Amino acid sequence: MQSESSAFQAKARELAAKFAPRAAQWDQSREYCWENVRDLTDAGLMGMSIPTAYGGQGASFYDVALVIEEIAKACTLTARIVVEANMGGVSAIMQYGTEEQKSLCAPLVLAGDKPAICITEPGAGSAATQMTTTARRRGSKYILNGTKHWITGGGVSKVHLVFARVLDERGADQGIGGFIVICDPATGSYPGGFEVVGRERTMGLCGMPEATLRFTDVEVDAELALTPPSGFRRGFADLMNAYNSQRVGAGTIAMGVAAGALERATRYLNERHQFDRPLAEFQGLQWMLADMDAGVHASRLMLHDAALSRGPDGSPFPDMMLAARAKLFASETAIKVVNDALQMFGARGYGDQEPLERMYRDVRMFTIGGGTAQILRTQVAGKLLGIKTPQTRDAYVDAPLCIAAE
């Protein structure tokens, strides 16, 4: 009998065969891949991690990782959608949300929505706790003001999880919280004061909008504040626990792209002949191939280890250290592996009749988005050394502005 994990993987492989020939189209047109989203939705892969009580399949992060790897081999863009429909923001809402919040968001994701997580601001990138977007309490509402940029899916997503500095009615700082804001971009329906004001022109992952969102006195019902049991003061730290799953997902995309490049390179070394021999007979290329294989395999093991782990404080999300280490290693390895595969194809790899040039542009992102390689190193070193670094969980709790109200 087929195990549940391998059933998910088999479904993903079937879809990947459909997605591969479409991937260049989204890259060139810079359009969101709605056709793929419909296929993912029909196959039950949007929101597969959502608990069965809310209509999902309760799939584990490990199951999701198996799916991501297969999809990433074919289409990086679509793999990002799988991550964001099952990890990060979705899992934060399903873990910390109220019944009302879960019942509001789960059906949207199951029907094909990829939630947008809104943390980064023009003045607050790696230093996320320096965000200046505010959510000020007014009666039964919070009023959002500020600007977020590089928001993946801005302009196509319905569910938004907007992080903001929470102020009470008197303007006293309560910490950082997440606020669920629902839009319907297809019909142009946005809450008053919510604007999509721009889109980045990116090097890779071109079909995914990376948008700037502006909030001017946007009213959010207080019931839509995502407040972990520990409240706003520790809230950002708790919500960032959920982000460890997103990091495992991002690392898995990078590893999947690298695995796809490795498969292509292996085939090509046998097909292409120079000096009356297949390229496969040249030891210089054999050694490159062996290193690529070792890098992909090590990445996969680290990512699976992280996907199966739990935080030391009993959180249902992957351990911070394992997730940071795995994403760091997998993202840097993937850039090298895809680059080496492209090299093996010579001029053909540099041209667009092969997908490697697109894969190279796509994979370059993964040492930047979702925690840069430098910040992940800082987290890992901080853990090893037992010191607080700006991006560790404890530092979120102790960030001066987060405790100003106490």
Ligand SMILES: Cc1cc2nc3c(=O)[nH]c(=O)nc-3n(C[C@H](O)[C@H](O)[C@H](O)COP(=O)(O)OP(=O)(O)OC[C@H]3O[C@@H](n4cnc5c(N)ncnc54)[C@H](O)[C@@H]3O)c2cc1C
């Ligand atoms: C394609 C893409 C999608 C994204 N999607 C989202 C999204 O959906 N939602 C969202 O909120 N954000 C998103 N981001 C933003 C992303 O999280 C930030 O880009 C990232 O956190 C880094 O911030 P920054 O770009 O402002 O770089 P900065 O923080 O300005 O860093 C610049 C450089 O300095 C280095 N650096 C910074 N601090 C340190 C330090 N203490 N020690 C050593 N080096 C340091 C960094 O590693 C980097 O190399 C996305 C980014 C990209 C590229």
